[in-house]
Amino acid sequence: MKKNEEKILKYLSEMLTNEERKQFEIELSRSYELKKELDAIQNRFVQFRYLETENADERYFASLLPKVYSRIEQNVNPIKKWKVALAAPSFVAIIVLAILIFRPNGYNTMYKDLAQEVIDNIFDEDVSQLYVSEIDITDEGNILTSQLNNYDISPIDDSAKENILTAYDYLIDDDILYINNLSDNELKQLQNKINSAISY
Amino acid sequence: MVQEDDFYLVNEFLNGDESAFNTIAKKYQKKIYWHARQMLGNHLDADEVTQEVLIVIYKKLKNFNFRSSLFTWIYKIVTTRSLNELRRRNVKKFFSVEDENLNITDGRDIINDISNKERINELKKTLDKLPTKQRQIFVMRNFDELSYEEISVITGKSVGGLKANYFHALKKVMEMTNEKE
Numbered sequence: 003m004k005k006n007e008e009k010i011l012k013y014l015s016e017m018l019t020n021e022e023r024k025q026f027e028i029e030l031s032r033s034y035e036l037k038k039e040l041d042a043i044q045n046r047f048v049q050f051r052y053l054e055t056e057n058a059d060e061r062y063f064a065s066l067l068p069k070v071y072s073r074i075e076q077n078v079n080p081i082k083k084w085k086v087a088l089a090a091p092s093f094v095a096i097i098v099l100a101i102l103i104f105r106p107n108g109y110n111t112m113y114k115d116l117a118q119e120v121i122d123n124i125f126d127e128d129v130s131q132l133y134v135s136e137i138d139i140t141d142e143g144n145i146l147t148s149q150l151n152n153y154d155i156s157p158i159d160d161s162a163k164e165n166i167l168t169a170y171d172y173l174i175d176d177d178i179l180y181i182n183n184l185s186d187n188e189l190k191q192l193q194n195k196i197n198s199a200i201s202y
Numbered sequence: 203m204v205q206e207d208d209f210y211l212v213n214e215f216l217n218g219d220e221s222a223f224n225t226i227a228k229k230y231q232k233k234i235y236w237h238a239r240q241m242l243g244n245h246l247d248a249d250e251v252t253q254e255v256l257i258v259i260y261k262k263l264k265n266f267n268f269r270s271s272l273f274t275w276i277y278k279i280v281t282t283r284s285l286n287e288l289r290r291r292n293v294k295k296f297f298s299v300e301d302e303n304l305n306i307t308d309g310r311d312i313i314n315d316i317s318n319k320e321r322i323n324e325l326k327k328t329l330d331k332l333p334t335k336q337r338q339i340f341v342m343r344n345f346d347e348l349s350y351e352e353i354s355v356i357t358g359k360s361v362g363g364l365k366a367n368y369f370h371a372l373k374k375v376m377e378m379t380n381e382k383e
Contacts, residue, residue, distance in 0.1 A: 007376065015369035016350070046379055047344055047372065050325050062249075063235070067227055070256045 006036055010043050208272040215263055223263070227256050230273070233346070234280045240341040241284035243330050251287055255280045270355060277356050281338065288334050328378045336371035343368055 012018050013026050030036055214222035234255050239248035258279055266275055332340060338357070342348045350361045357364070 011369055011372045011376065015365050015372055017365050017369050043376070046376065049321075050329065050340075050344055050375075063231055066231055066235075066252065066256070067224060070227070070253050070260070073253060074257055074260055 006039050007043065010040050013040075014044070014047075209268060212263060212266060212268075212272065223260055226259065226263075226272070230276050231256065233273075234276065237277070237280050237341065237346060238284050238287075240329065240345050241281075241337060242287055243326055247287055251280065251283045255283055258283075274352070274355055281342075281356060285334065285338065328375060331378060332371055332374055336367055336374060339364055339367045340371040340375070 009018075009026065013023065016023075018026060030040065208226070211222045211226050215226070231252065235248055235252045238251040238255075239245065242248050242251065255276070259276060266272065270278075329337060329340070339353065342353050342356075348356075350364050353359075353364055354361050359367075
């Protein structure tokens with residue numbers, strides 16, 4: 003890392019204290035080298051705006067709304083809609099299946115603790131909020147997406163949302179391994195939790 | 203003014219004027235697409251997320267109560283959908299549904315900038331290597347030019363945490379671009 007790089011990055015990300023920032027800006031006004039270094043680093047990040055090129059095909063945006071309306075019309079087709087009563091057990095079945103297939107031989111205590119945390123963090127009402135809607139199902143990925151998507155707009159309070167997101171993160175995010183380490187008993191608890199939410 | 207316009211448009215839509223939704227969609231569709239595009243790195247996924255977000259807006263606008271601006275509400279939806287898509291990719295990767303090294307390309311890509319294509323690909327690869335949360339803050343700060351306070355409202359994360367994430371994102375981008383030089 004170059005001499006001033008760390009300090010410049012802290013400046014750009016507003017990580018410097020007020021005092022440090024003032025000091026840095028004084029140095030900046032006095033040092034041509036530092037100014038040059040700052041400009042070079044800033045340019046490094048600015049070039050990423052090329053990714054949002056002006057030279058994009060406008061026809062795509064012109065054709066977007068008709069496609070959206072077409073999908074909205076398809077969504078009201080009752081054949082394509084699955085009721086929650088079918089969607090939620092399907093989700094549980096997929097989790098069970100995934101665990102049965104991918105469960106490793108040994109259990110790790112850390113994973114068990116995290117799994118327990120997941121179970122503890124999902125409140126019946128919260129899960130219920132996530133499931134009380136009709137969900138389009140095309141594959142397992144879409145089920146997962148649809149369920150969390152309700153989080154976006156569901157009218158539950160912020161702390162409940164945080165709990166759901168935390169729990170969901172543990173289950174699905176990069177830490178999907180955790181779910182593979184649930185014991186039969188833990189899995190049963192999770193199933194009961196979801197089942198009780200469905201009948202809530 | 204923008205907020206007032208949005209308020210008017212939402213109310214018109216709720217009173218049955220479908221053209222108000224068209225106006226809202228046209229106003230925000232590019233922002234939605236480009237955010238999804240920076241997060242997901244390819245046209246196909248960005249297109250899918252953009253369509254999904256517009257459908258959600260259409261269906262859920264009746265629940266929107268202006269506790270935040272319409273832009274913030276839409277942004278919350280697109281950023282969550284993009285993160286979900288990334289998570290879905292991780293799940294698929296975990297279940298080996300997709301080749302880890304699969305590079306999604308699409309002949310129908312809307313970017314026609316042939317002269318800068320190589321450069322654009324290099325930048326895209328760098329962005330793809332950033333961890334999800336760092337990529338999110340990098341995109342929101344660097345492309346969308348949002349303030350930490352706005353990002354905090356959208357993501358529900360603390361400003362301090364966002365600053366730290368952005369700092370690490372910048373550091374990683376510097377390291378990766380240094381290697382290429």
